[in-house]
Amino acid sequence: MTSLKKVVGALTLTFIFALLVSACSGENTTGSNTINVVATTNFYGNIAEQIGGKHVTVTSIITDPEVDPHEYESNVTTGKLVAQAQLVLKNGGGYDEWMDKLLSASPNENRTVVTAYDVAPTKLEENEHVWYSPANMKAVANSIAEALKKLDSTNASAYDTNLKAVNTALGQIEQKMNSIKATYAGTPIGQTESIFSYQSNPMNLKVITPEQFQEAVAEGNDPPASVVATTNKQVTNKEIKVLVYNEQTVTPLTTKLQNEAKANAIPLVSVTETMPKDKDYQNWMLDQLNALESALKTATGK
Structure with missing residues (x-):
């Protein structure tokens, strides 16, 4: 059965490649003068929309919070979108490797690719x-702004203006994080996985959940029994004040942990890996941070 699956997969990739080659003329699928942008996930697509405004047509491949980007499987439609894109936005770092395969299948020297993991100053x-x-x-x-200006220098000033607005809004997230840090630095919290560490670390919250537990959950594996016991004990003994959990990574272990937290009156804060459809990036992050701040206030009385 495995061999048959590999054969079918190879034939599918070959078929996709044939379609991509025929489609990689670089023509804009909208028939307008906007720049064709394809993003692997909606949060990168949203930032591109905020910067590009009316001058871009953005397609985000993964928009459903229920879809795990790690496990996404591309198809012919996705392949054609990528082949015709002028700007592609991806995370990199092993997160969306399926995009790398699609890019390789439709080489285009005129296409620009921005890889977030490569340009991120903090990893x-x-x-x-x-x-x-x-x-x-x-x-x-x-x-993204620099890429758009190279593709469309005529509207460079618009991209610069929009970029300033985006960075101002991103600054509001940093201000909220600084406010939480000022009040709650050192507060012990739990995390079901490490996605939130990019915020809990700068806020100086004391994450005591074993890294082995967080990594195993993130990778879809079972942590060692001793690690599970330690994590559960931290909850039952109320060693943590708040439990932050990724609602898109649900396992029997994380569900049990959430139930134990509820039973011990430990506030829960849910975060998601992809952006909810009804929000922009900045509101998504601010809403989660506001929920965290409220939970910390409830737990500590500060």
Whole structure:
């Protein structure tokens, strides 16, 4: 069965490649003069929309919070979009490797690719979720603006103006993080996985959940029994004040941990890996930080 699956997969890739080659003329699928932008995930696409405004047509491949970007499987439609894109935005760092395959299948020297992981100034070890850092997103936004100006120098001033607005809004996220840090630095919290470390670390929150537990959950593996026991004990003994969990990575272990936290009156804060459809990047992050601040206030009385 595995061999048959590999054969079918190879034939599918070959078929996609044939379609991509025929489609890679670089023509804009909208038939307008806007720049064709394709992003692997909606949060990068949203930043491109904010900077590009009416001068861009943005397609984000992953927009459903229920879809795990790690496990996404591309198709012919996605391949054609990438082949015709003038600007591609991807995370990199092993997060969206399927995009690398599509780019290789439709080589185009006129296409610009911005890889967030490569331009991000802050990277945590074995943690590719660089978009959770507003400082990293400022770097990504700057790279997107530069790419748009090279593709469309006529509207360079518009891109610069929009970039300033984006960076101002990203600054509001940093201000909220600084406010939380000023009041709650050193507060012990738990995390079901490390995606939130790009914010909990700068806020100086004391994450005591074992790294082995967080990494195993993020990778879809079972942590060692001793690590699970330690993590559960931190909750039952109320060693943590708040539990932050990724609602897109749900396992029996994380569900059990959430239930134990509820039973011990420990506030829960949910975060998501991809942006909800009804928000922009900045509001998404601010809403989560506001929820965290409220939970910390409830737990500490500060």
